[in-house]
Amino acid sequence: MNDVKILIVEDEPIIAEDIGALIEKNAFVVSAIVYTKEKAMHELQTNLPDLVLLDINLNGAMDGLLIAEKINEQFNIPFIFITSYSDKPTLEKAKYTEPSGYIVKPFNEAGLYSTLEIALYNHAQKNKLKFPPLSLQRINKNLPDLISEREFTLLELIYEGKTNKQIAEVLFISLNTVKKHINNTYLKLGATSRASAIVCLRQLMTDK
Amino acid sequence: MNDVKILIVEDEPIIAEDIGALIEKNAFVVSAIVYTKEKAMHELQTNLPDLVLLDINLNGAMDGLLIAEKINEQFNIPFIFITSYSDKPTLEKAKYTEPSGYIVKPFNEAGLYSTLEIALYNHAQKNKLKFPPLSLQRINKNLPDLISEREFTLLELIYEGKTNKQIAEVLFISLNTVKKHINNTYLKLGATSRASAIVCLRQLMTDK
DNA sequence: ATGAAAATTACCCCAAAGGGTAATACAGTT
């Protein structure tokens, strides 16, 4: 089961088959082709694919958008819209669902394939985006009193949950030195404790 | 200066103009059109755009990929490849740069516009993805001994850097109770201190 | 080579946090 399974939600059988053939030609597996929102939800619950290709307009309703919302809420998989509706209001609604791609018919084969590949890869990288490693540059960008490199290495260890004693050991310095450095960084960060220092670091890493 | 500025890196003047016209028709601003890697880097440093449209192949070399890497390293803006090279090796290399989109020529206008809109929107959402709020469901999913709801509220406060005293005050409970709860959660998390508890929470939030 | 900034160490003190045991109250379950 190392194959990449793709669910196609498309109410036009000809196009669905077309897309399906194209996908299988590119070493992916079509897990199912469904025509309605209900069937799509059932398929998601019973046979979770790795990615969903979604037509926005299913039998007259914009059920594709609803499916997209459900995917965001309940499943952690990427999806790509494939639709002939490229008017602004539809696109507006679509983009709020944060799709991995939005392909407008008629599309070319290479375009679909590359969008698929990138969606899968970017999604796989997504978890790494959470809780990114600390960056001295980013932190100092938002501080009046700059953190030195040495202090930063101490901060990284604090951020990893190390105790002062552990820090002293891994850095081959005395416990007093550790305390001193940490004290200095607390002043610069405006922190009053380890936990609050970590909170400060989080904020400094996100603030522009 | 509320306009969305887009930099076009494309060595075929006709196509560049074409894309430029299309962009301006859609209420975006073309910040510049450049033909070489060097000019692109200069433009990024002096007049940072909100998004970059990148041709991979510039005058025979695959400089587009190098520019993409530089953008990832130094600038926090989205970029979209627009290229006629859709062979697998090129796509492989391209996807590792984590582009917001990959458009294969010939492309249709609606496709470019929708990809642009989505890239901009998704990128704006990206920062919110960093350091997501804690979720009891996610945490318990990876624990043998489950955290109770009450304990979770305590954990959230610890995660926000609050001291035991502060927690006792906001929850109207005694300091002893706070200590007791926290002690229990440490056992469940396998943590030995506040900082290490935060580390545990981070890991539990990312692990599948 | 002189001075400034950063790193290192020591010492003291007090506040905060962690670990253990025990008891009571209160909910929902069987």
Place this chain on the structure above:
DNA sequence: AACTGTATTACCCTTTGGGGTAATTTTCAT
């Protein structure tokens, strides 16, 4: 009614962490 799990509180004790001052060494730039 008895049982279970959670929440609540108290008490005791030990360790860790935070705050202040002071002194020495290293490093780097002027």
